[in-house]
Every structure is written in C-alpha cells, then in structure tokens.
Amino acid sequence: MSSKYEPLIPATPAFDARGTPMSARYGDVYHPAWGALAQARRVFLEGNGLPERWRGKDAFTVCETGFGLGHNFLALWQAWRDDPQRSRRLHVVSFEAHPFSAPDLSGLLLPRLEPPERRLAEQLIQAWPVLLPGLHRLEFEGGSLTLTLAFGTVERLARQVSARVDAFFLDGFAPRVNPQMWSRQLFGQLVRMANAHATAATWCCAGEMRRSLAAAGFLVSKTRGFGGKREMTVASLRPELGRRGCPPGEGGSATAVIVGGGLAGAGVAHALALRGIGSTVLDPVFALGAGGSHKGHLAAALTPALSRDDDPRSRIGRAGALRALARWQEFDGAARPWRCGTLEVIRDPVGARQWRRALDELRLASDWVRWLDAAQARERTGVDLGAGGLWFSAGQLVRMEPLLAAMLAPAAIALRAESVLAIGQDASGSWRAFGPEGRVLASGDHLVLAGAHGTPALLATVAGAPPLPKLRAMYRMGGQVSYLDGADAVDTRAILAGNGYCLPRIEGRGVVGGTYVPDAESPQLTVAGHEENLRKLHALLGRAQPAAQGRGAMEGWAGWRAAVADRLPVIGPVAGAEGLWLACAYGSRGLSWSALAGDLIAAWLCGEPLPLERELLQKIAPR
Numbered sequence: 001m002s003s004k005y006e007p008l009i010p011a012t013p014a015f016d017a018r019g020t021p022m023s024a025r026y027g028d029v030y031h032p033a034w035g036a037l038a039q040a041r042r043v044f045l046e047g048n049g050l051p052e053r054w055r056g057k058d059a060f061t062v063c064e065t066g067f068g069l070g071h072n073f074l075a076l077w078q079a080w081r082d083d084p085q086r087s088r089r090l091h092v093v094s095f096e097a098h099p100f101s102a103p104d105l106s107g108l109l110l111p112r113l114e115p116p117e118r119r120l121a122e123q124l125i126q127a128w129p130v131l132l133p134g135l136h137r138l139e140f141e142g143g144s145l146t147l148t149l150a151f152g153t154v155e156r157l158a159r160q161v162s163a164r165v166d167a168f169f170l171d172g173f174a175p176r177v178n179p180q181m182w183s184r185q186l187f188g189q190l191v192r193m194a195n196a197h198a199t200a201a202t203w204c205c206a207g208e209m210r211r212s213l214a215a216a217g218f219l220v221s222k223t224r225g226f227g228g229k230r231e232m233t234v235a236s237l238r239p240e241l242g243r244r245g246c247p248p249g250e251g252g253s254a255t256a257v258i259v260g261g262g263l264a265g266a267g268v269a270h271a272l273a274l275r276g277i278g279s280t281v282l283d284p285v286f287a288l289g290a291g292g293s294h295k296g297h298l299a300a301a302l303t304p305a306l307s308r309d310d311d312p313r314s315r316i317g318r319a320g321a322l323r324a325l326a327r328w329q330e331f332d333g334a335a336r337p338w339r340c341g342t343l344e345v346i347r348d349p350v351g352a353r354q355w356r357r358a359l360d361e362l363r364l365a366s367d368w369v370r371w372l373d374a375a376q377a378r379e380r381t382g383v384d385l386g387a388g389g390l391w392f393s394a395g396q397l398v399r400m401e402p403l404l405a406a407m408l409a410p411a412a413i414a415l416r417a418e419s420v421l422a423i424g425q426d427a428s429g430s431w432r433a434f435g436p437e438g439r440v441l442a443s444g445d446h447l448v449l450a451g452a453h454g455t456p457a458l459l460a461t462v463a464g465a466p467p468l469p470k471l472r473a474m475y476r477m478g479g480q481v482s483y484l485d486g487a488d489a490v491d492t493r494a495i496l497a498g499n500g501y502c503l504p505r506i507e508g509r510g511v512v513g514g515t516y517v518p519d520a521e522s523p524q525l526t527v528a529g530h531e532e533n534l535r536k537l538h539a540l541l542g543r544a545q546p547a548a549q550g551r552g553a554m555e556g557w558a559g560w561r562a563a564v565a566d567r568l569p570v571i572g573p574v575a576g577a578e579g580l581w582l583a584c585a586y587g588s589r590g591l592s593w594s595a596l597a598g599d600l601i602a603a604w605l606c607g608e609p610l611p612l613e614r615e616l617l618q619k620i621a622p623r
C-alpha cells in the first residue's frame with residue numbers, strides 16, 4: 001500500500017447541547033446556532049460580492065474549503081437561480097475530508113430546511129456520490145451548475161484540483177482545532193487556482209490566518225461581522241496575480257474536428273455537444289452506421305479497475321466508471337448500460353487472502369466494492385462457481401452499437417464517412433483534416449485525434465509536431481469475443497470476470513471473451529480464438545472443458561486494441577500545438593476511458609474544474 005494512500009473516513013452525525021450539528025472528531029459545530037443559510041448569505045456570498053460579480057459572465061467558479069452539510073452550496077445555488085442576470089454557468093469545487101453518507105446528510109439537512117433550499121437539498125442528496133476518495137462531478141440545472149466534490153484532505157487534494165476560481169469560501173472548523181484548513185500552504189494552492197480579481201471571505205478573523213492569506217497573495221481586510229461576531233474577513237487577490245484571458249471554448253462558440261468515431265471519438269463529441277460545442281467526426285466506418293466501429297459486437301463489459309495498492313490505473317479507472325455512470329445512465333433503451341454488477345472471480349486462496357486484506361486497508365465504500373464468499377457469489381450471480389471474489393456493483397453490461405449511436409446522436413455532431421490522411425493548422429490557427437489530393441474534409445478551432453492505432457501516423461503529418469515517445473511505442477493487439485447460444489450460454493445474472501469474461505445473455509446469446517493476438521494482420525474470427533475463449537470460460541466457471549464440437553460455426557466479433565507501454569490511455573492537449581488533443585491508447589478498457597476523456601477534454605476547453613486529479617492527468621498526458 002502506498003504511504004500516500006488516505007482512506008476516506010465518513011463523518012458521523014452528532015449535535016451540541018443546543019441541537020446544532022457538530023463534529024465529535026473536531027469538537028466544533030458545522031455552523032453557528034443562529035443560522036447556517038443566513039451565515040452563507042451574509043459571510044460567503046456578500047463577502048465575495050455575490051450575486052453582482054457573476055453578472056454578465058459566461059461562467060463563474062467558486063471554491064469552498066469544507067463542504068460539510070452543504071449549506072453554503074445550497075444558499076449559493078438558490079441565489080444564482082434567483083438572479084435573472086446570473087452567469088450562464090456556475091461551477092463549484094468543494095473539499096471534504098469526512099463526507100456524510102447520503103442518508104445521514106438527508107437526516108441532518110432536510111428537517112432543518114424550508115423551501116426553496118429544501119427542494120435543492122433533495123436534488124443534492126439524490127445526486128450524492130458513493131463515498132470514494134477523489135473527485136466527483138455532480139451536475140444540476142441541466143448541466144449549467146456543476147459541483148466538483150473533492151473527497152479527501154484538503155492538504156492533499158488542493159494540489160490536485162485544476163480550476164479557474166473567482167471566489168473562495170473559507171469554511172473549516174475553528175483554526176485552533178482544524179489548522180490544516182487555514183494554512184499558508186493551502187492558501188498558496190488557492191492562489192494557484194485563482195483568476196485575476198478573485199476574492200475570498202470567511203467568518204474567521206484569527207490573526208495568523210489573516211497573515212497567511214496575505215502572505216499567499218491576498219489583500220486582506222476586516223468588515224462588519226455576522227450574528228455574534230463583531231468582524232469577518234474579506235480578501236481580494238493582489239492585482240498583479242491570477243489567471244487572465246478566457247478559456248478557448250467558453251460560451252460554446254468553438255468548433256472541433258474529431259478523427260475517429262469509436263468509443264474515444266464518440267466520448268469526446270458527446271461531451272462537447274453537452275456544452276453546446278459542435279463537432280465533425282470523420283471515420284470511414286460510418287459507412288456502416290454510427291456504431292460502425294463495433295458493428296456486430298453484441299455486448300462488452302465495464303468493470304471498475306482495482307489494484308491492491310490503488311495505483312493510478314485503479315484511480316483513473318474508478319473516475320472513468322463514475323463518469324460512464326453519470327453520462328450513459330441518461331440514455332434510453334438499449335443504449336443505457338445495464339448495471340448488473342461484476343464478480344471478479346478469485347479461486348486462489350492466497351490471492352483471496354491478499355485481496356481481503358487489501359479491501360480492509362483501502363476501506364473503499366462497500367457499495368462500490370466488497371468481498372463475496374462462494375455462497376454470496378452464487379446468490380448474486382445465479383451461478384455455482386465454487387469460489388468467491390470481488391463484487392463491483394457498478395459493473396455494467398454495454399451494448400456497443402446503440403451506445404455509440406446515442407453518444408453521436410446530438411444535432412451538434414456531424415458524422416462523415418471519410419478517412420483522414422493528414423492534419424494541419426492554417427495561418428489563422430484553425431485545424432484542418434485532409435483527405436486524398438489534399439482535399440480539406442473539415443476544419444475547426446480544435447482537432448482531436450481519436451483514431452486509436454492510426455493516431456501516431458496522423459500526428460507525424462503536423463508540421464513541427466512535438467515528438468511524443470510514449471505514442472511512438474503504441475502497439476495493437478487483435479482479439480475476438482465468441483457468442484454462445486442455447487444451453488451453451490451461461491445463465492449468469494452478473495458479469496463474471498477473471499482471465500477472460502462471461503456476460504449475462506443478450507437477446508438469448510451469451511458473450512465470452514476475449515483473446516489477445518499480438519501482431520495480427522487484421523482482426524478476424526478464428527476457430528482457435530473460439531477455443532481459447534471457451535477454455536477461459538471454463539476456467540472462470542471452475543469446470544472441466546467439454547469436448548470441442550462445432551466451433552467453426554460459432555459467431556463472435558473481432559477487433560483491435562491499441563495501447564501504450566503503461567496500459568494507461570493517452571488523453572489531453574498536445575503541448576506546443578495549441579488546439580490539438582489526443583484521446584487514444586484505450587487498450588482493453590475503452591468503456592472505462594470514453595466518458596472520462598470526453599469530459600476531461602470538454603471541461604478543459606470550457607475552463608471548468610477538471611474531473612481528475614492533476615497527478616493522474618500527468619500519467620495520461622500525451623508525452
């Protein structure tokens with residue numbers, strides 16, 4: 001286990017003698033007895049010049065240092081809703097080391113709130129995330145209001161957040177019991193995120209806190225206090241500090257060209273369309289329809305990755321599974337993934353012991369991952385496996401063609417069945433994709449290379465393109481899944497995974513997979529591949545393999561997986577080529593990276609808080 005790993009410890013409800021919610025851990029109240037919302041309005045909104053300061057802006061971003069019960073967020077949301085001159089979008093980032101569970105939050109908040117905040121609190125509780133460490137992006141008001149909850153200590157996570165902040169709400173427990181929330185180092189990180197003219201406000205007036213705020217780069221002053229307090233602190237960023245200029249996609253006026261219409265390209269096009277940014281997606285497979293890259297691929301599995309030390313792949317995979325849930329559960333019919341759960345079957349007793357110990361140390365929420373013994377596994381899956389394993393309730397069975405079609409359906413997305421031979425930038429900085437004889441196929445402010453294994457060759461056509469060694473080492477593996485019919489298909493209610501996987505029946509057929517064929521000339525179904533899939537299935541089920549019969553007549557789907565050495569995806573801007581982005585190397589986990597990459601690139605373009613920690617962005621950065 002990495003010494004940096006911090007398990008997330010939820011808060012426990014408690015009250016002081018006056019009935020005000022308090023933390024027994026810190027020995028302090030969440031808000032003054034005379035009014036949480038009143039304090040939010042007077043100290044945090046007024047102290048930051050709100051609502052006036054967001055007026056006339058496309059987007060406004062608030063960062064809060066302690067989410068607690070969310071009163072400040074609810075007061076902010078209501079004030080923003082009430083203001084006809086509000087910014088088009090409002091983004092809120094809030095840190096919380098000890099979040100409440102949804103039922104506890106509900107019990108603490110709802111009985112004490114009146115409408116209209118009560119109605120907002122109900123929406124908040126409805127959207128409340130699983131208690132997992134890291135960043136969680138919640139959306140309200142049709143996506144115009146986002147709340148990025150950073151679950152973990154602010155000491156660690158403030159460094160990890162990418163945001164362009166206009167106003168800070170400094171709201172820890174009292175500095176005496178909670179010094180981490182008022183430190184010079186923390187304020188330094190807040191300044192790193194600040195836009196020019198950013199402000200900060202807090203009820204706290206402690207001298208040391210004020211000196212730290214000033215040392216970090218704020219001009220600090222006192223103003224009339226609230227309730228029992230004589231004074232409160234307001235601050236504005238020193239005029240020479242802070243980010244200037246607008247993000248390139250602000251206002252939804254940018255356009256994008258996307259090369260590749262598989263899971264990678266579709267994820268980006270969809271996320272851009274949700275923000276009003278139009279794109280043209282180019283891929284010859286569209287001749288077969290919007291889901292052409294997975295034509296005939298009956299179904300696939302999305303299982304959150306997990307390693308015993310919660311390594312970057314595990315953390316990025318968790319973020320990816322959460323994004324996929326947020327984006328794709330909105331779809332209708334066959335496009336909406338079926339959240340049937342995944343059992344990662346573990347037969348080896350040593351491995352089982354190690355995993356159980358790791359789960360104890362990781363302390364991840366049991367509604368995300370838990371250990372099932374053999375009897376519990378049988379109950380969940382309906383299959384007698386004679387073994388237990390890791391149960392991921394967020395395991396999803398995905399119908400590939402309908403999912404791709406739904407992602408690519410928005411009117412802001414144009415699909416063109418074209419092959420791109422080269423890309424480049426014109427004198428005005430606009431990106432262009434070229435076809436045969438130098439014909440311009442499409443142009444836009446941004447160009448996203450999402451062509452899997454075709455990406456390095458296209459990147460090489462950009463004049464002066466920076467060398468990207470990671471990408472140069474991209475390789476691809478062919479592979480196939482096999483379909484089982486009738487009594488051959490396994491009647492499992494959940495995805496079974498291990499060395500290979502077995503999906504619940506779709507349209508009466510079972511899907512088992514998959515093979516890995518290095519250096520395959522072209523993806524194709526083979527009898528040897530079917531046999532390998534059956535061997536994997538029987539190992540998964542812990543059964544002897546039946547004699548081979550009729551495998552030549554079996555059906556399935558074959559495709560490619562493009563990957564780089566660390567088996568992480570490559571997602572992000574290409575340094576030194578403004579407006580050029582990569583979304584590739586999805587390997588065997590395209591479903592885990594698709595929605596995450598889309599939201600990362602789209603959020604980057606629009607200047608929104610990014611839904612992934614900076615150290616993880618580094619890991620997947622094009623290099």
Ligand SMILES: Cc1cc2nc3c(=O)[nH]c(=O)nc-3n(C[C@H](O)[C@H](O)[C@H](O)COP(=O)(O)OP(=O)(O)OC[C@H]3O[C@@H](n4cnc5c(N)ncnc54)[C@H](O)[C@@H]3O)c2cc1C
Pocket residue numbers: 259260261262263264265282283284285293299300301302418419420421450451452453454455458478479480481513514515557558559560561583584585586587588589590591592
């Ligand atoms: C047998 C098998 C089973 C799998 N099962 C799963 C699973 O259960 N779960 C999971 O998450 N993942 C699974 N995968 C992996 C998953 O399919 C990939 O990770 C995913 O398809 C990658 O998406 P992509 O968009 O990057 O690449 P692709 O799907 O390969 O799409 C890239 C697209 O770019 C286009 N393109 C390339 N160059 C150009 C160009 N110059 N101009 C225009 N277009 C271009 C191509 O035509 C292609 O359509 C499986 C893969 C295989 C092979």
Ligand SMILES: C[S@@+](CC[C@H](N)C(=O)[O-])C[C@H]1O[C@@H](n2cnc3c(N)ncnc32)[C@H](O)[C@@H]1O
Pocket residue numbers: 011029030031064065066067068069070071072073095096097098099152153154155171172173178180181
């Ligand atoms: C005063 S309460 C915040 C009240 C909240 N703003 C509201 O509107 O309900 C302080 C919050 O900071 C959190 N906190 C304390 N120390 C922290 C730390 N080191 N990192 C992140 N959050 C922390 C506490 O768990 C608590 O929820």
